[in-house]
Amino acid sequence: MTGRFLLGLFLATSSLTWANDNAAKAVDSSVSFHGFGTLGLTRTDNDNAEFVRDLSQPTGAGKSWTAKIDSLLGIQANIDFSQNTEAVVQVVSRFHADGSRDPELTWAFLRHDFTPDFSLRAGRLGTEFYMLGDSRLVGYSNLALRPPPDFYGSLVFSYIDGLDVSTTLPVANGLLRGKLFAGLSPEETPFGPGTRWDQKGSLLVGGYLDFLSGAWQVRLSHAQVRFNHEAPIDAYLRQLGDPLGGTPYLWLVPEMAMLDRWARFSSLGLVYDQGPLNIQFMLNQIKQDSPAYADSKAGYIQAAYRFGSVTPYLGISRSLTSHEALPSSIPPDFVVDNVITPSLVAQSFLDQQTYTLGGRWDIHKNMALKAQVDWIRGTPTSVFLVKNPKPAWDGDMTVFSLALDFVF
Amino acid sequence: MRPFFTLPLLLLALLSYAAPAIAEPVIVVNARSSVTQLSQDEVVNIFLGRYRRFPGGGAATPIDQPEGTPLRAEFYRKLVNKDLDQINAYWSRLIFSGKTSPPRSAENTAEVLRLLSANPGGIAYIERNLLDSRFRIVMELR
16 A cells, blocks of 8 residues: 555656656756566476566466566656655566566655765665665676575565665774664565565564675675564465365464564675675575464585676576475364475475576676576475476476677 | 888888777876875775775766776776676666766867866876876876
8 A cells, every 4th residue: 555655756756756757857967767577488307397587476487488587667756855865766567476567666765874984775675684685676787687685586585675784994904894774674575375474564674794804795684574464374274175164274273373473684895896706605504483484595616707798607506405404283284284284384395406507698888688597406395486386396307598798 | 022011011000009098097086186195995985986085085976988888998998897787787877777977988088188177176096197297197007
């Protein structure tokens, strides 16, 4: 509701300001428009599961080429009220949770720089759980075709309605930068086929510490989410033939609740960026208070070297979940404890690595063409980051992708 | 006989004309500023928007040469060994995540000098032959 209202407000003000801008360009440059986008094509070598960019996509790519995985368009307006105060509004159209490409208001905030190194932003803000996490839709700003799904794929929170503060301090030949954020999610997440998990009102808090020195950047970050709604397990079970005959699942296994439970995301990021050479190394750990989702660890390393306008890159990523004892139903029920609960938790299992080879070609100013192949090698139980796995799914998949990224 | 003289002269003229294209940018501040010297890291921090303060604490306002000028390409190549595509990709990340803005891009070289002389916290890179008493060199790129 707030999103619709803000979007309407944006469209109304943008058409006005656009007209104003053209009329007053010579005297007033306080409003500027920018955009970014990707035209992408993706296919895989098998139909036993569908490949998605991240878990915000309800369905994915199979053996025929599809544009829905990476194609998107974003438009942004920056409005300068003074040298230190700015408003930013961004709308993105991409294939997302409800299966549509309806535009989403991804950013809408007011920023004030109290000093050149202390800023406050309030409004709708992109989340930055991991390094580079708040620009993962801007293909042109990234070397690889898409952020490694092993690492970023389970991140379904793109933005919050809240605030953040950031500050920078010079220390020992480098810069120490910190940010804290807090807010409520306005989003929803695909849960099972045709069912979505409402995340509205989920509390997100977090922050990071960066150290930058020369070509190096190191980041430690932590973020956590408190879920504000139960996952739609009953709706999901009804689709599977209603094995509980209408009895709410959480009556039987209350321990599997998500409401008011936390998920905690910790990560370490390291970037070495020296002239033509760029190396990224990141590790993360996700801990779930609820046993409904398995805890996980992931990491990736990516190296790229620029030769003229062409930048080949390669990467390896890995994701793995740990398996804990499952909660029992009260009173004990054989089918619930041995079939239903294990199969619900098993949906979040991961044990896979991905080998990536690709190239970026800067064909024109503000335009890059990319081609990438990902070889996913996993166990048959590794299903969290794919959609609709069939019994024949063996964990292996090769993904072919092409993309044209641009900014304007 | 004449063409034999004019051809080398013409070549010489062309060479000397081409020379400014590989000019060495010098980094200058407004002469009213108290800043006398900056390290390469400090210049990187200011121009890439990581930390826009001078060592004494004053706010630093970087000014870019116009887009598409050889001096701009040369400056970033010498400063961080990156070409302008890489610099554009860097700024697109920051612009679309609502962070720092890139340096103000001047319309032409004369505007660089005008903006710098009007702003005590300004910092720019210019060709050495444009140096005058309004500006002070704080770093040279080799």
